[in-house]
Amino acid sequence: MMTLTATAHMAAWGKWLGDALGTNAAGASAGNALFGIFLSLVVYLFGQWLFKIGKGFFLFQPLFVGMVLGIFILFLFAKAFGTDTATFYKSAYLPGGNIIFWFLNPATIAFAIPLYRRNDVVKKFWLEIVLSLIVGLVISLFVIYYVSKLIGLDNVGIASMMPQAATTAIAMPIAGAIGGNTAVTAMACILNAVIIYALGDWLVKFFHVNSDPIGAGLGLGTAGHTVGSAKALQLGSIQGSMASIAVVVISIVVDIVVPPFASMMGLI
Amino acid sequence: MAANDKATKTETAKEEQASPILIQMGIFAAILFVSSLISPLFPATFPVPTPVIGLVILYILLASHIVKLRNVEKFGDFMISLIAFLFVPSGIQLAASLDILKAQGVQLVVVILIATIVLLVVVAYTTAGFIWLRKNVFHRDVNVEE
Numbered sequence: 001m002m003t004l005t006a007t008a009h010m011a012a013w014g015k016w017l018g019d020a021l022g023t024n025a026a027g028a029s030a031g032n033a034l035f036g037i038f039l040s041l042v043v044y045l046f047g048q049w050l051f052k053i054g055k056g057f058f059l060f061q062p063l064f065v066g067m068v069l070g071i072f073i074l075f076l077f078a079k080a081f082g083t084d085t086a087t088f089y090k091s092a093y094l095p096g097g098n099i100i101f102w103f104l105n106p107a108t109i110a111f112a113i114p115l116y117r118r119n120d121v122v123k124k125f126w127l128e129i130v131l132s133l134i135v136g137l138v139i140s141l142f143v144i145y146y147v148s149k150l151i152g153l154d155n156v157g158i159a160s161m162m163p164q165a166a167t168t169a170i171a172m173p174i175a176g177a178i179g180g181n182t183a184v185t186a187m188a189c190i191l192n193a194v195i196i197y198a199l200g201d202w203l204v205k206f207f208h209v210n211s212d213p214i215g216a217g218l219g220l221g222t223a224g225h226t227v228g229s230a231k232a233l234q235l236g237s238i239q240g241s242m243a244s245i246a247v248v249v250i251s252i253v254v255d256i257v258v259p260p261f262a263s264m265m266g267l268i
Numbered sequence: 269m270a271a272n273d274k275a276t277k278t279e280t281a282k283e284e285q286a287s288p289i290l291i292q293m294g295i296f297a298a299i300l301f302v303s304s305l306i307s308p309l310f311p312a313t314f315p316v317p318t319p320v321i322g323l324v325i326l327y328i329l330l331a332s333h334i335v336k337l338r339n340v341e342k343f344g345d346f347m348i349s350l351i352a353f354l355f356v357p358s359g360i361q362l363a364a365s366l367d368i369l370k371a372q373g374v375q376l377v378v379v380i381l382i383a384t385i386v387l388l389v390v391v392a393y394t395t396a397g398f399i400w401l402r403k404n405v406f407h408r409d410v411n412v413e414e
Binding site for chain 2: 039040043044062064066067070071075085088090093097098101103106107108109110111112116117119121124129132133135137143147151154156160161164165168169172173176181187188189191192196199203207211212214219220226228237238241242248252259263
């Protein structure tokens with residue numbers, strides 16, 4: 001009897017919430033955008049708080065916490081509604097998520113501003129920067145391709161791994177165009193930053209990366225995105241400015257190099 | 269006191285110089301709109317996403333002094349300060365592809381770990397090589413800071 005009442009309560013509650021979130025509607029596409037926006041903010045702010053009280057523990061990076069916690073919450077909700085996570089994500093989260101995602105457009109083009117602030121360095125070293133990033137990326141792509149093959153990724157997985165050096169908003173459409181999974185590419189970009197944050201100091205020491213400060217900067221900016229450029233700034237101001245240049249320029253280089261590379265390797 | 273006064277004055281002058289935030293947003297919107305018109309002109313096998321074009325256009329406009337830093341930096345810096353949060357939906361997007369993670373999650377994470385290290389080391393050493401060439405073959409100055 002008790003359980004029956006509880007179930008009835010749950011059903012009523014579930015119907016109300018489902019209506020509010022837009023998941024009950026047939027087709028379930030016109031969801032309530034506020035849920036996605038709210039959930040994104042909550043998980044990210046929780047991540048920031050965790051990062052602060054965890055004294056910067058590497059797995060507590062706000063974005064990483066936000067991603068894992070957000071997916072976990074969607075998974076729990078989907079269970080409660082008796083649907084699968086992907087369907088619940090699409091109907092309840094995506095409308096709000098897309099609104100936040102849209103703002104990556106202006107945020108990504110805004111990176112032209114820090115690049116321009118370093119224009120003296122860009123002007124002086126543009127040839128070395130562009131050549132190093134192109135040659136470095138092509139070599140890396142070969143290594144990543146064959147490592148992926150060796151480990152046994154399918155073509156979708158391999159294509160998703162190719163554009164990860166670019167910033168997420170640029171890497172995702174390129175991954176989609178060469179037959180990759182954009183979500184996996186986004187995860188790769190996030191994990192790049194987590195890994196550089198966690199292992200950056202050790203990697204720099206172990207591989208003697210800092211023997212050339214310009215190289216250290218470009219390497220950290222390429223491998224770790226904006227987190228990498230924060231790491232580079234700790235090594236010195238040359239490394240810091242080179243890394244912030246690399247974050248921007250490598251995205252353009254990825255766009256030029258990765259699609260032809262993918263078609264050369266028969267991925268598309 | 270006098271110095272303090274001067275500092276406040278330059279600060280207010282700077283404040284006056286910065287374009288109103290709506291104008292700054294308008295510049296961003298115009299660049300994005302033009303970029304979104306150019307982006308579909310590229311073939312599907314060679315995609316050039318809208319933000320790439322926008323980034324290049326804004327850089328060219330800044331470098332040619334058509335757009336001044338004060339016209340865009342307030343809004344731009346604000347957007348950049350939000351960037352980590354803006355990536356949250358891209359991360360959560362994975363909720364729609366959990367089956368891929370189930371099938372090859374461990375392999376993907378291993379590849380990402382190796383890729384991160386490879387990108388760092390290969391780019392760093394390639395750069396060191398080109399800088400060495402610049403210094404020892406072309407005898408050009410390699411000081412970053414004047």
